[in-house]
Amino acid sequence: MVRVRFAPSPTGFLHIGSARTALFNWMVARAQGGKFILRIEDTDQVRSKTEFLEEILESMKWLGLTWDEYYKQSDRFDIYRQYAGKLLSEGKAYQDGAAVVLKVPQKSIKLYDLIRGEIVVDTKEIKDQVLMKSDGSPTYSFACVVDDALMEMTCIIRGEDHISNTPKQMLIYEALDFKIPKFAHLPLILDPEGGRMSKRAGATAVSEYRTQGFLPQAIVNYLMLLGWSPGNNQEKVSMASALKTFSIKKVNKAGAAFSFEKLQWLNSQYIREMDTARLAEALRPLVAARYPQADLQGADFERMVQLYKGRMNTLADFLDWTDYIFTDLVPFDPEAKAAHLTRDMGKEFDVLAQQLGAVDDFNAKTAEETFRSVVAGLGIEAGTLVHPVRVALTGRAVGPGLFDTMAVLGKERTIRRLKEGFH
């Protein structure tokens, strides 16, 4: 039975890189009918914070990375003390001041990494290892080994930044006569230029991506491609199909370049395929947070969502683009205004406003018919009027179809903006 774990320290938010580690462990468990264990490594009582723990749990749930067992190292100090005592009594560790330290024997350690192959380390490079600190708390490696062994982990999958810890931890397994699990160190995530991931390049908290309007399916899809590929250059990959072919042995050892653009593209694809009612549901809390007075329950809201669905890269785009609907002041883009509302279109606007005012059943179709008859009557090209009208109604030179926009704004506001926007 496969047993794998994700072991975050609640000393910071769930970072996009750690989320990839969690995901790969979760996928191994789910692909092989094994167990995925979440273990909180909160032995550092000063740096561990409840707010970080809550954010980590919330983000894991949001991503759909459900766990089968849950442990917290702060509940297990007695166990670590007991094993430190055992090593002391067997003479494998010694007391230094108040700390307990492991004697490191001279030997060479052979580690077989499922991704990187064989790694040999001479212990000459390893100092005696502190297991328990003088304040009575275990070190990361000691608690990690005791738990990985007692929790019967079959494979330790973690970031490459931990590779130097592995030989040290293997010495602890040996001293405790524990069976050594398999190891797999995931390649680092690099920025698009091949450098270390920075905040600017996208190395930020999962919750931050959530706030920016990314969908969990898109993030999960994106993260699974950081170091792994289902073959045939496929980029949009469903979890069900990924689980059929995913294997940790097929993960690349070269660093994986993070591309915010690709993540955005994937997100736009997931948004497009979402059912409009569900998308509206996902958008409601965001819109309500910015515009508490807005009525988001009616059919109008879903119509707006439908209008922008094919254009959004993130849910936040919807918020940025629909301000003209939810506020009464048209947020004019100065460039759009300068380019399209300069010439004197007062007369055309008046005629259009007047004709639209006479429409009984105001919708995209009747608005279009009215508009076409107005331009025909005035003897001008439709294009001459489309851009100025769009700017007057929305403040922008680009947007969804003009007549759909009118329908969403409604008759009264459309007419008011035609009268006010220009004069």
Ligand code: GLU
């Ligand atoms: N708590 C460690 C970390 O967050 C876990 C490392 C491991 O997976 O062993 O980096």
